Amino acid sequence: MSGIDKRNKLTEEPFSYTITKKGMVIVYYDNKQIVMIKDKEAERLIAKINSAKDNAAEVQLLLAKITGNFKRGNEKLGKRKNN
Template structure:
């Protein structure tokens, strides 16, 4: 995963997810909801992260959320 995460952001747990009772998956970036998976998409996601370590799970969520970040946003520090 060396070339994928050059700035080492995925080790900071920027993505989180929450599964609901009706099997929907809400994916969050820095505490803000960015996507909702339902039906087959949520099943596929949950199976894909099963048994994965932290960095692999972060990468899967980053790929699922798509191109909503372009790299030129400010951190707000």
């Protein structure tokens, strides 16, 4: 895994998740909702998370992969106000 997480961001465990009663998986990054996974994709993710539950780094990697490339460096642009 050293080749995948070169900056050791996943050791800080930035991702968390919630499984709803309807079987959806809601993924959070720093307590902010990033994505909602539904249907068969959610079932597959839940199965993978349950098999890797003892390994926190592997769960973090699964959650990072499912969110895709959502951080591009421009997240703060919407918060600034240009005068």
